[in-house]
Amino acid sequence: xxxxxxxxxxxxxxxxxxxxxxxxxxxxxxxxxxxxxxxxxxxxxxxxxxxxxxxxxxxxxxxxxxxxxxxxxxxxxxxxxxxxxxxxxxxxxxxxxxxxxxxxxxxxxxxxxxxxxxxxxxxxxxxxxxxxxxxxxxxxxxxxxxxxxxxxxxxxxxxxxxxxxxxxxxxxxxxxxxxxxxxxxxxxxxxxxxxxxxxxxxxxxxxxxxxxxxxxxxxxxxxxxxxxxxxxxxxxxxxxxxxxxxxxxxxxxxxxxxxxxxxxxxxxxxxxxxxxxxxxxxxxxxxxxxxxxxxxxxxxxxxxxxxxxxxxxxxxxxxxxxxxxxxxxxxxxxxxxxxxxxxxxxxxxxxxxxxxxxxxxxxxxxxxxxxxxxxxxxxxxxxxxxxxxxxxxxxxxxxxxxxxxxxxxxxxxxxxxxxxxxxxxxxxxxxxxxxxxxxxxxxxxxxxxxxxxxxxxxxxxxxxxxxxxxxxxxxxxxxxxxxxxxxxxxxxxxxxxxxxxxxxxxxxxxxxxxxxxxxxxxxxxxxxxxxxxxxxxxxxxxxxxxxxxxxxxxxxxxxxxxxxxxxxxxxxxxxxxxxxxxxxxxxxxxxxxxxxxxxxxxxxxxxxxxxxxxxxxxxxxxxxxxxxxxxxxxxxxxxxxxxxxxxxxxxxxxxxxxxxxxxxxxxxxxxxxxxxxxxxxxxxxxxxxxxxxxxxxxxxxxxxxxxxxxxxxxxxxxxxxxxxxxxxxxxxxxxxxxxxxxxxxxxxxxxxxxxx
Amino acid sequence: xxxxxxxxxxxxxxxxxxxxxxxxxxxxxxxxxxxxxxxxxxxxxxxxxxxxxxxxxxxxxxxxxxxxxxxxxxxxxxxxxxxxxxxx
Amino acid sequence: xxxxxxxxxxxxxxxxxxxxxxxxxxxxxxxxxxxxxxxxxxxxxxxxxxxxxxxxxxxxxxxxxxxxxxxxxxxxxxxxxxxxxxxxxxxxxxxxxxxxxxxxxxxxxxxxxxxxxxxxxxxx
Ligand code: SF4
Numbered sequence: 032x033x034x035x036x037x038x039x040x041x042x043x044x045x046x047x048x049x050x051x052x053x054x055x056x057x058x059x060x061x062x063x064x065x066x067x068x069x070x071x072x073x074x075x076x077x078x079x080x081x082x083x084x085x086x087x088x089x090x091x092x093x094x095x096x097x098x099x100x101x102x103x104x105x106x107x108x109x110x111x112x113x114x115x116x117x118x119x120x121x122x123x124x125x126x127x128x129x130x131x132x133x134x135x136x137x138x139x140x141x142x143x144x145x146x147x148x149x150x151x152x153x154x155x156x157x158x159x160x161x162x163x164x165x166x167x168x169x170x171x172x173x174x175x176x177x178x179x180x181x182x183x184x185x186x187x188x189x190x191x192x193x194x195x196x197x198x199x200x201x202x203x204x205x206x207x208x209x210x211x212x213x214x215x216x217x218x219x220x221x222x223x224x225x226x227x228x229x230x231x232x233x234x235x236x237x238x239x240x241x242x243x244x245x246x247x248x249x250x251x252x253x254x255x256x257x258x259x260x261x262x263x264x265x266x267x268x269x270x271x272x273x274x275x276x277x278x279x280x281x282x283x284x285x286x287x288x289x290x291x292x293x294x295x296x297x298x299x300x301x302x303x304x305x306x307x308x309x310x311x312x313x314x315x316x317x318x319x320x321x322x323x324x325x326x327x328x329x330x331x332x333x334x335x336x337x338x339x340x341x342x343x344x345x346x347x348x349x350x351x352x353x354x355x356x357x358x359x360x361x362x363x364x365x366x367x368x369x370x371x372x373x374x375x376x377x378x379x380x381x382x383x384x385x386x387x388x389x390x391x392x393x394x395x396x397x398x399x400x401x402x403x404x405x406x407x408x409x410x411x412x413x414x415x416x417x418x419x420x421x422x423x424x425x426x427x428x429x430x431x432x433x434x435x436x437x438x439x440x441x442x443x444x445x446x447x448x449x450x451x452x453x454x455x456x457x458x459x460x461x462x463x464x465x466x467x468x469x470x471x472x473x474x475x476x477x478x479x480x481x482x483x484x485x486x487x488x489x490x491x492x493x494x495x496x497x498x499x500x501x502x503x504x505x506x507x508x509x510x511x512x513x514x515x516x517x518x519x520x521x522x523x524x525x526x527x528x529x530x531x532x533x534x535x536x537x538x539x540x541x542x543x544x545x546x547x548x549x550x551x552x553x554x555x556x557x558x559x560x561x562x563x564x565x566x567x568x569x570x571x572x573x574x575x576x577x578x579x580x581x582x583x584x585x586x587x588x589x590x591x592x593x594x595x596x597x598x599x600x601x602x603x604x605x606x607x608x609x610x611x612x613x614x615x616x617x618x619x620x621x622x623x624x625x626x627x628x629x630x631x632x633x634x635x636x637x638x639x640x641x642x643x644x645x646x647x648x649x650x651x652x653x654x655x656x657x658x659x660x661x662x663x664x665x666x667x668x669x670x671x672x673x674x675x676x677x678x679x680x681x682x683x684x685x686x687x688x689x690x691x692x693x694x695x696x697x698x699x700x701x702x703x704x705x706x707x708x709x710x711x712x713x714x715x716x717x718x719x720x721x722x723x724x725x726x727x728x729x730x731x732x733x734x735x736x737x738x739x740x741x742x743x744x745x746x747x748x749x750x751x752x753x754x755x756x757x758x759x760x761x762x763x764x765x766x767x768x769x770x771x772x773x774x775x776x777x778x779x780x781x782x783x784x785x786x787x
Numbered sequence: 788x789x790x791x792x793x794x795x796x797x798x799x800x801x802x803x804x805x806x807x808x809x810x811x812x813x814x815x816x817x818x819x820x821x822x823x824x825x826x827x828x829x830x831x832x833x834x835x836x837x838x839x840x841x842x843x844x845x846x847x848x849x850x851x852x853x854x855x856x857x858x859x860x861x862x863x864x865x866x867x868x869x870x871x872x873x874x875x
Numbered sequence: 876x877x878x879x880x881x882x883x884x885x886x887x888x889x890x891x892x893x894x895x896x897x898x899x900x901x902x903x904x905x906x907x908x909x910x911x912x913x914x915x916x917x918x919x920x921x922x923x924x925x926x927x928x929x930x931x932x933x934x935x936x937x938x939x940x941x942x943x944x945x946x947x948x949x950x951x952x953x954x955x956x957x958x959x960x961x962x963x964x965x966x967x968x969x970x971x972x973x974x975x976x977x978x979x980x981x982x983x984x985x986x987x988x989x990x991x992x993x994x995x996x997x998x999x
Pocket of ligand 1: 077078079080081082083084107110111112113114115116244245246247
């Protein structure tokens with residue numbers, strides 16, 4: 032039987048079409064469009080923000096070819112924000128640093144690892160010998176893995192013997208730590224993201240959640256779309272994309288919101304929204320000097336009438352009343368905040384006053400209730416807060432001041448306890464100040480870019496220029512590598528394994544799916560090898576794998592509030608993270624602290640609990656503290672000379688100093704350059720039109736930048752996204768810091784603006 | 788002329804009607820309904836017709852069609868100017 | 876006969892190449908030569924499109940994608956390095972991994988076949 036070519040082709044065509052929908056008419060066919068073509072998927076975690084979304088890394092032919100949201104991760108259920116979406120592209124950025132380099136005669140020259148590490152070891156030892164251990168310092172990152180920070184901690188605090196060991200979480204989370212410690216006695220939130228879907232009301236204060244914590248925002252949006260009765264209150268001097276879901280927005284003058292929180296507390300008590308039984312059982316009152324009675328606290332609040340708060344903050348009286356009622360009437364409430372509260376000279380106090388509202392209304396410890404601080408960086412909680420990567424801390428929520436803590440840590444580290452100094456080292460601003468003064472002569476900077484990210488940045492370039500600076504980085508150049516004497520290429524995300532701990536106390540494992548690019552090496556091993564070369568062979572040669580380091584670290588968490596001893600690599604590799612406390616390998620992790628289900632609460636004796644359903648075991652008698660803090664404005668209020676309040680912040684599409692997102696064409700297209708947002712009324716008064724070049728000036732510096740006339744910042748305020756080196760907002764910001772948390776006040780300073 | 792194999796996705800409740808309507812079109816040969824919502828078909832267009840436009844027109848004219856997905860196309864006579872009606 | 880078969884194979888090969896080109900054009904929109912008009916690339920997509928195609932921007936803004944600021948570039952490329960007038964659906968699946976329609980079973984089914992326009996309404 033003959034077949035014509037036409038028929039032959041037609042049958043082939045039909046077969047191909049059938050195959051494309053997974054059916055066969057005839058043997059053979061074409062691949063369906065969505066076929067995975069040999070892609071291998073690896074479970075990991077997003078490199079960017081503290082939300083901690085689960086991702087799947089797609090590897091094909093030994094290259095990372097794709098990224099996907101991990102639908103089995105309960106944080107993001109498969110969704111990603113625009114940054115996470117392009118994560119895989121960053122691995123192959125042209126700006127990856129692939130060789131160690133030493134600056135010789137002002138120019139970087141490629142050298143071998145041996146030469147670089149020997150050089151650094153020799154220099155550090157010389158400095159240590161001539162000027163003592165405190166002439167050395169380490170500056171790390173909330174983006175480093177827990178294992179990496181752990182190694183740095185051991186090298187600097189345990190071996191070199193200096194507590195000058197800090198990290199950029201000082202610039203972002205320190206006030207939240209201070210807040211939790213003073214209110215509850217223990218760091219990190221009681222609740223988790225699971226509370227979002229059970230909350231009736233959200234108070235978003237000092238957070239642009241939509242842009243800085245997009246997937247948290249997405250969960251709030253979803254929840255509100257399903258439950259239109261959910262109320263959202265925003266307190267922020269700037270209108271942001273988060274406003275898309277707001278029911279009420281209070282616009283305080285930047286830095287003047289403490290009075291509002293007190294006024295809300297006053298209304299809540301006066302109008303009967305307080306949970307008096309909860310207060311009686313679980314709360315004590317304090318001011319900066321002494322204990323107070325409930326009555327005395329009420330007395331203290333008398334000053335904070337809505338009218339007073341309105342006068343101080345510029346928010347209409349009725350809005351303050353509405354906000355207080357909204358919080359009081361909701362059965363469950365969750366407050367969230369981030370840099371707008373933390374980056375303040377009274378950041379700790381602001382944190383306390385938020386938690387006050389929860390303690391007064393008993394909206395804590397129950398599903399849908401929490402005072403929930405949003406963390407900026409992916410491992411600020413895990414590596415630095417829990418891992419003890421600040422100058423006063425030791426691993427697992429320990430402090431250098433406590434002799435018992437020093438002993439416990441020294442034992443595990445295998446170093447004499449006398450190596451660990453009892454006195455806290457220099458906090459970030461003091462550290463760079465000391466570098467300027469020459470008191471610190473050598474610094475090791477890992478995975479961060481302080482030359483651009485410090486407040487009042489240009490002031491600290493002097494020290495970076497003059498002292499011996501080692502920078503371990505995945506990218507080159509950055510504002511900081513310019514000042515480096517040695518740069519060490521660090522393996523990037525997906526080229527190393529390790530653990531990140533996100534906002535909700537969850538530790539998640541990231542696999543190594545690629546060999547590091549060029550000669551790059553894992554930061555933890557760079558530090559190990561440096562330690563060995565500095566003479567600490569015995570202390571460091573035992574670490575052969577990431578798991579060795581992790582196991583040692585979790586052994587230090589045993590019996591602590593953040594017990595991670597059940598979170599072994601074996602488990603973390605399988606599960607989508609675990610929320611501590613996880614005291615044993617068969618423990619599922621903890622949804623809520625201080626209540627039933629929290630293994631530490633469950634183990635407390637009945638005698639102690641006295642029938643209470645919640646027990647803040649970080650505080651005496653398990654009672655949390657409601658703080659009567661004075662209301663104080665910013666360090667540098669506006670005046671006639673500098674009439675605008677300047678604030679800085681993020682945009683959705685970019686991350687910190689652009690070393691990563693700046694390499695993705697799509698993200699650059701989305702927001703190609705910096706700008707200053709100015710309110711249309713202010714712009715009109717100053718004759719500034721949209722897209723005009725303007726000069727923004729503070730007492731510290733000036734910046735030429737494009738104006739964006741937009742109804743976002745409140746009248747009298749300016750806003751600049753801080754990501755670009757070319758338009759470096761931190762030349763303008765103030766380096767005054769919170770006396771408690773030592774966190775600088777990035778969010779408010781006085782400025783003026785004029786047409787260029 | 789072009790010969791193309793396509794999978795046509797139709798609304799489930801409409802699929803029988805869509806199938807009948809497609810059978811009326813001279814350029815289309817149908818190859819059955821699959822998975823309750825797909826019709827496999829082959830489209831032959833004359834050299835004067837643009838295949839893509841043709842498919843789009845079919846889709847736009849039939850509200851029961853949700854999408855047409857070409858899986859294969861052959862333009863050889865347009866290219867080589869040969870007759871396809873010879874026996875192979 | 877042999878010569879004819881050889882020629883036939885050649886023809887098929889040529890056909891396949893053409894199909895390939897056409898396939899791309901029809902399905903992926905990654906057609907060669909697709910180019911975004913030269914514009915002021917120092918501003919963002921939306922800034923310009925707000926003025927030139929306000930309806931499209933408004934449609935997009937009305938969706939959850941707009942709410943989350945999933946910009947034009949996510950489907951259409953950045954416009955300079957890459958531009959797809961008709962986007963493909965590969966990118967959709969990076970986030971929509973657990974959606975009710977299991978796209979991996981869809982054969983040549985494209986997300987945009989059902990989710991149309993810039994509000995991506997289903998079955999519009
Ligand atoms: S929300 Fe944060 S963690 Fe999630 S994808 Fe975006 S940047 Fe990554």
